[in-house]
Amino acid sequence: MISTRIARTVHVAAMAAAFAGAFAAAAVAADGNDTKSGGNGRPEGVRGRQALIKVSGEGRATAAPDMAIVQLSVVKDAKSAREALDANNKAMAEVLSALKQGGIAERDLQTSGFAINPQYNYPQGNDGSNRPPELIGYQVVNGVTVRVRDLSNLGEVLDKSVTLGINQGGGIEFTKDKPDEVITEARKAAVADAIVKAKVLAEAAGVSLGRLIEISEQASRPEPVPMVRSMAKEFAADAVPIATGEQTYNVTVNVTFAIEQ
Template identity: 30%
Template sequence: MKKTFLILMTMVMTVAQAQEIKQVPLISVSGEGKVKVAPDQVSISISVETRGNNSAEVKKQNDEKIDAVIKYIKKANIAKEDYQTQRVSLNPQYDYEKKKTSFYATQTIQILLKDLSKYDELMEGLVSSGVNSIGNIEFKSSKMEQHKSEARKLAMKDAKAKADDFVAVTGQKTGMAYNITDNSQPFYPQRMYATMEMKSFDSAGGARETLAIGEIEIIANVTVSYILAN
């Protein structure tokens, strides 16, 4: 009997406490912050590819070409922490028509160029030293975290301005932020694929511009719930 009484009292107290909890008046809005900056770095993926009928000879030739490429990269004063081998492979390829097996060797190196004015010179030297495949090129900024922080602040300002607009007609005010949710998507730098053309010159003898840098766009999205104040 006592046990039943205690259970009933607990239930009554719980209901009473729930009734005392007041609903917090909120307004939820989304905000977007956008920052556009000119990149000051570029990441270049280069490869040396070699084909032949003898696996050992193919690997040897590929290693020799890569050695020449790495020596050029060092000569171009690229810091050792700014270039790295990404992939090395040696694979057989069978030709069903000729019923013959050939071999395909490749090695890929990723280079971070921190001086965009040297792009044409570097690309010309890489091709001359033995690079025969250029993959994607990604533009970057050395101040990316700073730009992301600025975009987040702009997103919060945008959300606050929207909340103020909505609340203005109700005679209330936007109070303190009650909940903040970051909806930003991962940032992926611009990519483009380069051709194997050497640096060319126009009719006036000047070097052609071969790199359209453009701008990097960093976007932050946020959802904010504000308490409504009288």
């Protein structure tokens, strides 16, 4: 019994010594980390992180549009789908032929929608209850997108289209066919705006602006110049008045600068 107790005592003492050694090693490692971080408990990566200034710059440039995108549609109603389709086909064929003869290229004409819709009447009974719907005919809608590259002909294009059968649509968006040069001006203005902002922030903070770290551009779109006009024969004039205005392009950039220590 005595020998067994002695063995147990030796075993417990050995385990205590092992735990003590482990705790001592951990303490030494912690002291070493503190030494590397300057004794303040902060890792070198955090303590040495570079100070930055991040700003956004906005630039804008305008130019007169040189192209119009027009949405036009022919809508025809008839008792049967066949009759409505035949009437629509005849009117749209005349419109497309006139547009081509007027100088619109094939590449600038594109079908943008086609639909055959049944038309119903929803009668009510004498007691006010809803009766089953009655099919009364069909409506065929055929839409075309037209790019007019000579804006001086736009009024004439609209007038002829209405005369030949266009009776729905009239949405117009003015744009620039090749906007690269204008967008470049907007980009330069955006970067210049970002640099001015960064300099102001650095001066206000009492620091010096350092090197450029990063620059990126946000996706942007030109501000459209829309014009919507009701397209119906009774409203057609000898010459449709058109005001093209200006096209505005906006660019936003995100810029990051270092702060000199």
